Each structure stands twice: as C-alpha cells, then as structure tokens.
Amino acid sequence: MSDASTGSATESQPEGVRLQKVLAAAGVASRRVVENYITEGRIRVNGVVVEELGRRIDPERDLVDVDGTAVQLDVSKRYVMLNKPTGVVSSMKDENGRPDLRQFTADYEERLYNVGRLDAETSGLLILTNDGELAHVLAHPSFGVTKVYIAKVEGTVLPQTISKLTKGIELEDGAIAADKARLLDTSRGSSLVELTLHSGRNRIVRRMLAAVGHPVTELVRRQFGPLHLGTLPAGKSRELSKIELGALLTLSRQDSDAAEAPGEQQENE
Numbered sequence: 001m002s003d004a005s006t007g008s009a010t011e012s013q014p015e016g017v018r019l020q021k022v023l024a025a026a027g028v029a030s031r032r033v034v035e036n037y038i039t040e041g042r043i044r045v046n047g048v049v050v051e052e053l054g055r056r057i058d059p060e061r062d063l064v065d066v067d068g069t070a071v072q073l074d075v076s077k078r079y080v081m082l083n084k085p086t087g088v089v090s091s092m093k094d095e096n097g098r099p100d101l102r103q104f105t106a107d108y109e110e111r112l113y114n115v116g117r118l119d120a121e122t123s124g125l126l127i128l129t130n131d132g133e134l135a136h137v138l139a140h141p142s143f144g145v146t147k148v149y150i151a152k153v154e155g156t157v158l159p160q161t162i163s164k165l166t167k168g169i170e171l172e173d174g175a176i177a178a179d180k181a182r183l184l185d186t187s188r189g190s191s192l193v194e195l196t197l198h199s200g201r202n203r204i205v206r207r208m209l210a211a212v213g214h215p216v217t218e219l220v221r222r223q224f225g226p227l228h229l230g231t232l233p234a235g236k237s238r239e240l241s242k243i244e245l246g247a248l249l250t251l252s253r254q255d256s257d258a259a260e261a262p263g264e265q266q267e268n269e
Contacts, residue, residue: 124221
C-alpha cells in the first residue's frame with residue numbers, strides 16, 4: 001500500500017517551473033507583477049495567451065513573450081554590441097595574425113562569437129553572443145535582416161544615382177537593389193550616402209557604389225535589425241539593454257524557419 005501511495009504521489013508531481021518564477025528570474029518583473037500581467041492577458045507561451053496563474057513551463061523549450069516582445073529565459077546567454085574599428089578582422093582567431101575580435105571578448109567569462117562579419121576596413125555595429133541559435137538565424141542570408149550603412153564615397157552623388165541604387169543595378173553575381181538609399185551630404189569632391197540593405201553578399205555595399213561610379217573610401221554599419229549603434233565609440237562594447245534584447249529576440253523568432261532554407265553563406269559586408 002505504501003508503494004502505491006508513493007507511486008501516486010510521484011505521478012501527481014507537477015512538471016515544469018511556474019511562469020511567475022521563471023519571468024522573475026529573467027528580470028522581467030516581480031512574481032506579483034507577472035501575475036498581474038497574466039490576468040491582463042499580456043503573456044503568451046508558444047504563441048498562446050496564458051490564462052491561468054498556475055501555468056508551468058519548460059524554460060529550455062518554451063518560448064515566452066510579454067506584450068509581443070520575446071523574453072530570453074536562459075540567463076546564461078550574453079548579448080554584446082561592439083563598434084568594430086577598422087583594421088580588425090571579424091574572426092576570433094585570424095590565421096594571418098591580423099588584429100581580431102579576441103581583444104574585445106577577453107573581459108567576458110562566456111565564449112562569445114560574432115554574428116555575421118564586417119570586412120577589415122569596415123567599421124560599425126557587430127553583435128557578439130554565446131547564443132548559437134540566434135546567431136545562426138540572424139546571420140543567415142535567407143532571413144534577410146535589414147542593415148543600414150553610411151558610406152563616404154568619391155565624387156558628387158547625383159539624385160539619379162540614388163534612384164539607380166534603389167531601382168537596381170547589375171553586378172557580376174546578379175542584380176541587386178538597395179531597400180533604401182539617400183544622399184546625406186556632398187562637399188569637397190566626396191559624398192555621404194546612407195544605404196539600407198538586407199543582402200548578405202560579399203562586400204555588397206562597396207561593389208554597388210563602385211558600380212555606379214563612386215568608390216567607397218570609408219564605410220560604417222550603423223544599424224543591424226532593431227539595433228542602433230548610437231554614440232558607442234569605435235573599439236568599445238556594451239551589453240544590450242532588455243528592450244534591445246527583446247526586439248532582437250522577437251525579430252529572430254518571427255521567421256526562424258527561413259534560416260533552415262538552403263542559401264548562400266554569410267560573407268563579409
């Protein structure tokens with residue numbers, strides 16, 4: 001009889017962890033505030049609104065969002081924004097001995113890796129993380145994360161040239177069009193052009209501008225998806241804020257199946 005009682009007790013043990021506890025540990029809010037969120041219908045688990053306060057989840061498998069913004073339940077994951085300076089290759093160990101990204105990750109306990117790449121002479125926003133799944137999705141060309149670049153180019157860029165960049169130009173590896181393009185400034189024989197692209201082709205910004213007669217002399221990536229470089233100085237890094245991380249995770253979950261489709265490999269931009 002005692003064996004039966006023990007078995008029954010074991011079978012009745014609830015599985016998973018209470019949603020309030022998980023979200024409080026993730027820094028979303030206190031357990032009491034999370035309970036209010038649940039009663040207000042502001043929390044979803046795997047896309048379904050949670051209605052019961054006693055809901056339990058598996059933090060390793062379930063996807064949770066609050067007010068439509070994804071939440072990272074694994075507190076061991078780290079997300080860092082780096083303003084990569086020129087002269088640094090986007091690698092954790094360069095075979096040719098050139099300056100690489102290790103100098104920017106030495107102060108972090110976790111082993112961080114870069115999401116995608118910028119070529120050595122391009123500066124700007126680069127994400128470093130130990131979240132391999134997110135890195136794979138965001139770096140994959142088929143996912144089409146939008147990136148914004150500012151290029152200093154030779155010569156005076158005319159309005160018809162800007163129009164040509166958005167209508168499309170033919171390169172050796174096929175046609176390409178910028179999502180957006182605008183002229184920011186022209187002075188002393190050079191121009192500043194802002195390009196918005198979702199392509200992952202090798203050195204695509206430089207090749208596009210060279211193709212319309214304006215070789216790039218300086219190039220910086222100012223935006224990657226929902227992340228903006230802001231005033232972060234070259235060579236400096238910082239961890240993403242909760243708002244930034246939520247936006248990035250939400251983006252990565254919107255269509256992560258796209259990363260499984262066959263396509264070109266992510267290359268230098």
